[in-house]
Amino acid sequence: MIKCKPIRVGGILLPTNVLMAPLAGYTCYPFRILCQELGAGLCFTEMVSANALKYKDKATEQLLFTTSEEKIKAVQLLGSDPAVMERAACSERLSEFDIIDINMGCPVPNVFKSGEGSALLGDLRKASAIIRGCKRSGKPVTVKFRIGIKEDYLYAAELAKMCEDSGADMISIHGRSRSMMYEGIPYYDQMEQAKSAVSIPVIANGGIFSEEEASYMMEATGADGIMIGRYGLQDPFVFSRLTGKKTDKDKYRIISEQLELTSRYYDETYTMTYIRKLASYCMKKRQGTKQYKLKLYQCGNLAEMREIIKDIFYEGEEIES
């Protein structure tokens, strides 16, 4: 078991040090509420383009949707222009959010080419100006970064120091380079060096797919907390197990509740896309699920989807023979 403890981020106390990673297409409001309920200390929105904030488009509205049920609200911003990032962080549209997180890790070619995400790892002056600009919002600012662009040159400690010196209140380190994308063993030593270089809280991320790996991450890096991504989609109960937060729900119940909560606040198309992807992730460890996935992708409305979710996840009462 990991040592579960609260973490202070600026003036905000996160209840636990087990965080859910921002995941594009997944960490919408309903999923964040689920993680909060199961004990996650914080769950971020997926990355939101700072440039897109000036438009009132539906997609950005959906990304920013939240209610007072979400106790601590953290929005992740993606951008490369310090002035645009500052304007976004200070904008009225983010007024509900308590924490601003800056994306310095996204490896996707289009993002990288436009100087955003992991490209900022190659321009520390600009990265620092972005953090300083976002701090002018008066809110705690956190940074999520990778440990370098290419695997042959890793400099997590330098990046951590730059973040701290620029005013960051917490850093989350994905222990891989941009070139590693989402595969390969994370560099625990890099995260450990980064932790030793700063006094702000350090969260270690990457490749945690079991409770043992969670413990190992804490031990090997000395980090203050961990951040879980894909494992949290496969098995959201990991937060409950790691934090000791009790729940009497099963997978069927949480997925059904996700469906209802999503359809309350989002349209049918969004809800169906999200539930399909979430249910598929939740089946990752099961055998013989091809037919279920096919049904999920073929079904045409929420009523049908409710039935399919029941077929897949409802285990029913034990019948004594």
Ligand SMILES: Cc1cc2nc3c(=O)[nH]c(=O)nc-3n(C[C@H](O)[C@H](O)[C@H](O)COP(=O)(O)O)c2cc1C
């Ligand atoms: C589908 C997907 C979407 C992601 N979206 C984001 C994102 O919006 N912002 C971000 O900082 N990282 C994003 N990431 C990276 C994760 O937050 C995390 O750093 C990465 O998956 C490693 O953690 P894991 O091995 O526990 O999954 C994404 C990863 C995946 C697989």
